[in-house]
Amino acid sequence: xxxxxxxxxxxxxxxxxxxxxxxxxxxxxxxxxxxxxxxxxxxxxxxxxxxxxxxxxxxxxxxxxxxxxxxxxxxxxxxxxxxxxxxxxxxxxxxxxxxxxxxxxxxxxxxxxxxxxxxxxxxxxxxxxxxxxxxxxxxxxxxxxxxxxxxxxxxxxxxxxxxxxxxxxxxxxxxxxxxxxxxxxxxxxxxxxxxxxxxxxxxxxxxxxxxxxxxxxxxxxxxxxxxxxxxxxxxxxxxxxxxxxxxxxxxxxxxxxxxxxxxxxxxxxxxxxxxxxxxxxxxxxxxxxxxxxxxxxxxxxxxxxxxxxxxxxxxxxxxxxxxxxxxxxxxxxxxxxxxxxxxxxxxxxxxxxxxxxxxxxxxxxxxxxxxxxxxxxxxxxxxxxxxxxxxxx
Numbered sequence: 001x002x003x004x005x006x007x008x009x010x011x012x013x014x015x016x017x018x019x020x021x022x023x024x025x026x027x028x029x030x031x032x033x034x035x036x037x038x039x040x041x042x043x044x045x046x047x048x049x050x051x052x053x054x055x056x057x058x059x060x061x062x063x064x065x066x067x068x069x070x071x072x073x074x075x076x077x078x079x080x081x082x083x084x085x086x087x088x089x090x091x092x093x094x095x096x097x098x099x100x101x102x103x104x105x106x107x108x109x110x111x112x113x114x115x116x117x118x119x120x121x122x123x124x125x126x127x128x129x130x131x132x133x134x135x136x137x138x139x140x141x142x143x144x145x146x147x148x149x150x151x152x153x154x155x156x157x158x159x160x161x162x163x164x165x166x167x168x169x170x171x172x173x174x175x176x177x178x179x180x181x182x183x184x185x186x187x188x189x190x191x192x193x194x195x196x197x198x199x200x201x202x203x204x205x206x207x208x209x210x211x212x213x214x215x216x217x218x219x220x221x222x223x224x225x226x227x228x229x230x231x232x233x234x235x236x237x238x239x240x241x242x243x244x245x246x247x248x249x250x251x252x253x254x255x256x257x258x259x260x261x262x263x264x265x266x267x268x269x270x271x272x273x274x275x276x277x278x279x280x281x282x283x284x285x286x287x288x289x290x291x292x293x294x295x296x297x298x299x300x301x302x303x304x305x306x307x308x309x310x311x312x313x314x315x316x317x318x319x320x321x322x323x324x325x326x327x328x329x330x331x332x333x334x335x336x337x338x339x340x341x342x343x344x345x346x347x348x349x350x351x352x353x354x355x356x357x358x359x360x361x362x363x364x365x366x367x368x369x370x371x372x373x374x375x376x377x378x379x380x381x382x383x384x385x386x387x388x389x390x391x392x393x
Contacts, residue, residue, distance in 0.1 A: 183215065186214050187350050207235065217244045319343040344360045
């Protein structure tokens, strides 16, 4: 029987008074890599870094170790995530980038904890929560002082402006409805261990760029209805539940079905249960890894791809997915068209900045999960390259 696993682990040791040694591991069915780095506690500078690949898919993966070295000298401060994605992720490897960000976050938390330990020497009754509140106030005060010359008012909840953010356009410039575009495939941390996106930050970014809503589709994880309602009220935004379930024939996005499945389930069994609950099944990134071996070696054609048993048990096919290549997305679309199956889009976001890369446009307004399932069954919908379109306009 196939075993499925995905692990991300970061550990930290205080080497001396001013140095942290951090070890990070990212390991799943496809990739296995690690990072060892040292960080100065006084100035939050990355002093040294080394990456190692244990398992990879292409020869380009190990070459990213050279780019990773460029992180030496980075200061772990506001904006470090964007800097790492831009330099390490784009020029080297996004897996190294994601893991390095986790190492940086761990370093920040460790330094805060160390400061608390030092502060307790003067006040043995000082709790960590009280210390953290005081530290946050000091940070906010410094930010106000820094920006006072520009008459800047701190408001961490204020969304950044984006031109025409309330609209979505086609490539031909046609205006689409502003009330019907949903990212159907996003992952949050810690519900999905492979994600680095806190749910609140992810929702706020979705609001900022003008999406109507998002579906939380964490791996084999069911969000409680109460928690979803709390998120909706807190952010004033449409948040819906889904689930990316691991089956014997691949990953499937499920909506309107709320059984908490752990491990791997057969596709046939899942289909029977989803039908009983009147839910919907969408095959996620059905040809991920298509280029790892190559079409010639697999002898894979659209006709053969359409013969996969999976397509007999799903209602739609995800043909725009942010974690696969354009060729793999295009191949999925050709197969879906050959089988006359409906098609969807979703970012498969594991980072905040990825949400909305791809999404799905519906012709009917959606207010809740029942509306979503009904729209899948009774209205037309289509995948859209959301971020690309809003950037063009």
